[in-house]
Amino acid sequence: MTDQNTYPPTKEFAANAHADKATYEKMYADSIADPDAFWAEHGKRIDWIKPFTKVSNCDYTFGDVSINWFEDGTLNVAANCIDRHLETRGDQTAIIWEPDSPDTPAQHITYKELHENVCRFANVLKFQGVGRGDRVVLYLPMIPEAAYAMLACARIGAVHSIVFAGFSPDALANRINDCNARVLITADEAPRGGRKTPLKSNADAALLHCSDKVKCLVVKHTGGQTTWIEDRDVDVKAEMAKAADRCVPSEMNAEDPLFILYTSGSTGKPKGVVHSTGGYIVYAAMTHQYTFDYHDGDVFWCTADVGWVTGHSYIVYGPLANGATTVMFEGVPTYPDAGRFWAVCEKHKVNQFYTAPTAIRALMAHGSEPVEKYDLSSLKLLGTVGEPINPEAWNWYNDVVGKGTCPIVDTWWQTETGGHLLTPLPGATATKPGSATLPFFGVEPVVLDAQSGEEITTTEAEGVLCFKKSWPGQMRTVYGDHERFEKTYFADYKGYYFAGDGCRRDEDGYYWITGRVDDVINVSGHRMGTAEVESALVAHAQVAEAAVVGYPHDIKGQGIYAYVTLMNGVEPSDELRKDLEKWVRTEIGPIAKPDLIQWAPGLPKTRSGKIMRRILRKIAEDDFGALGDTSTLADPSVVDELIENRMNRS
Numbered sequence: 001m002t003d004q005n006t007y008p009p010t011k012e013f014a015a016n017a018h019a020d021k022a023t024y025e026k027m028y029a030d031s032i033a034d035p036d037a038f039w040a041e042h043g044k045r046i047d048w049i050k051p052f053t054k055v056s057n058c059d060y061t062f063g064d065v066s067i068n069w070f071e072d073g074t075l076n077v078a079a080n081c082i083d084r085h086l087e088t089r090g091d092q093t094a095i096i097w098e099p100d101s102p103d104t105p106a107q108h109i110t111y112k113e114l115h116e117n118v119c120r121f122a123n124v125l126k127f128q129g130v131g132r133g134d135r136v137v138l139y140l141p142m143i144p145e146a147a148y149a150m151l152a153c154a155r156i157g158a159v160h161s162i163v164f165a166g167f168s169p170d171a172l173a174n175r176i177n178d179c180n181a182r183v184l185i186t187a188d189e190a191p192r193g194g195r196k197t198p199l200k201s202n203a204d205a206a207l208l209h210c211s212d213k214v215k216c217l218v219v220k221h222t223g224g225q226t227t228w229i230e231d232r233d234v235d236v237k238a239e240m241a242k243a244a245d246r247c248v249p250s251e252m253n254a255e256d257p258l259f260i261l262y263t264s265g266s267t268g269k270p271k272g273v274v275h276s277t278g279g280y281i282v283y284a285a286m287t288h289q290y291t292f293d294y295h296d297g298d299v300f301w302c303t304a305d306v307g308w309v310t311g312h313s314y315i316v317y318g319p320l321a322n323g324a325t326t327v328m329f330e331g332v333p334t335y336p337d338a339g340r341f342w343a344v345c346e347k348h349k350v351n352q353f354y355t356a357p358t359a360i361r362a363l364m365a366h367g368s369e370p371v372e373k374y375d376l377s378s379l380k381l382l383g384t385v386g387e388p389i390n391p392e393a394w395n396w397y398n399d400v401v402g403k404g405t406c407p408i409v410d411t412w413w414q415t416e417t418g419g420h421l422l423t424p425l426p427g428a429t430a431t432k433p434g435s436a437t438l439p440f441f442g443v444e445p446v447v448l449d450a451q452s453g454e455e456i457t458t459t460e461a462e463g464v465l466c467f468k469k470s471w472p473g474q475m476r477t478v479y480g481d482h483e484r485f486e487k488t489y490f491a492d493y494k495g496y497y498f499a500g501d502g503c504r505r506d507e508d509g510y511y512w513i514t515g516r517v518d519d520v521i522n523v524s525g526h527r528m529g530t531a532e533v534e535s536a537l538v539a540h541a542q543v544a545e546a547a548v549v550g551y552p553h554d555i556k557g558q559g560i561y562a563y564v565t566l567m568n569g570v571e572p573s574d575e576l577r578k579d580l581e582k583w584v585r586t587e588i589g590p591i592a593k594p595d596l597i598q599w600a601p602g603l604p605k606t607r608s609g610k611i612m613r614r615i616l617r618k619i620a621e622d623d624f625g626a627l628g629d630t631s632t633l634a635d636p637s638v639v640d641e642l643i644e645n646r647m648n649r650s
């Protein structure tokens, strides 16, 4: 290692880990030399109904992209997450549910209980006519029923699509319609941080824009008052109580879709990322075990929401496939106070803790005292995901939370990848603060020159991050639009999967993510297309034009900076600014609310009318000394006006 600032695994950790350095290097080399042999072996971690004989059958040729893993095998994911554990660990806790309020008792759900609840839920779905391949949208709080619903869908071969409970009725309706869902599963209310989101009334509003055939299954969670539409609304808990507690798992093909998850891109409306059954579960389970060095009996806590892919792979599918005990937390890090995460770690004796840099930064702002109040001696490992972690936050996490004894795994991946692609293995990899380090087994990252698309073969490299070959957890298509799948990920750099991120490879071959190279921003670890926020803004009657860019934000990583041109004759005002913020919240959801809105009488455009975002980004970053070439602008004076009235001043 040439870098001073590295943290090698301790001898003790390496000795007990699933992989030490030698094991990682050997397994990685094997996985690249003969991927089919490697995955044929590791595909066996899953129970197959009919074992596969073919391993991979993938083509990255633009125009012909097709990805298949274990394609002639059959299996059921719910059976792998539940039934196969019943004999050996039926009475072990599968899910620890920690409610929003610390005064409400936690629930410990055993594998036996999980089995019963998932079977009952599956029978409720069947009774509503849901069958193989049907789409079911979930719009739920972080409650056990969310996991039951996911696994119930998997059990009967239905395809779930979770919509994060922070999204607006419009966003929910768009997703229900895009995947033509037959059923929506929601709850009366979602308690978070002591407040309650009225999920059912949001669902009612969404369903006004959907087919009247869509059924609404409602989990009565808080008991809050809701409207009730006979013949459409179904009381899930009441139906579950009546339903049979056994349900035979459906035999699914490895390549049948397991779920759809919508995510933002640089253009257009959110895409429905489709994940497979066999490859996905192999990959989620294997990464969960190796990245977090999960051992039998450990308590694993991933703080994400099941509305994001992190919750799919590392709260539900990966951990449960491994027979783990997984924590599901309904609340937020700062309620009732900034010690909540650590109180929960102490209470449930959490061994592996996985969260996002934005949460770490927010908690760091409260100092070390809320951490030191709690006994964190159970912690063995810490993880981060969602955005690059700044060294300051890394050091705080390491020193204050981990007491310098817990390896930190900085995991780089995406909704599209299903599981970790770049990550340290804690017993094998010396970490460097801010680097996602090295590839997982079977993953072949390359750095391409952004302009020429040529692979940079020197160890030290800077360019765009692409992948040479498929891995089992990779997305298979965009729901209903395979062409868009190919165009988004395989068109810019032919023969590679293009992730959309820039990166640097250092002298040790370590990867450092430098952020998105497209018009996608990362706000508190949530991905947002700037185009989506722009189209929400221009849908407002008083807005003529809008351009949205990201800017550095201390807590969120990136904040949302909107330049807004008003209709002729409309006067800017604080009231209008508030109205626009509210408007975006209702169009998309609170996470899309602009942090800063600048009134822009004009936007910098080329003579052909293209908005020069590069310039807008610089102004938003308060870095307008280096605007670069503005000579192609139609009216360069616009820029001076924008600089003059910029909102982000240090």
Ligand code: WT7
Pocket (backbone or CB within 6 Å): 263, 309, 310, 384, 385, 386, 387, 388, 389, 410, 411, 412, 413, 414, 415, 416, 436, 499, 500, 501, 513, 515, 516, 522, 525, 526, 527
């Ligand atoms: C984008 C994917 C995968 C679950 C969370 C987000 C960024 C993710 C890291 C990391 C630097 C990261 C990338 C990526 N990202 N993890 N460890 N270091 N950047 O999933 O919403 O699909 O977003 O998040 O830019 O492309 P997502």
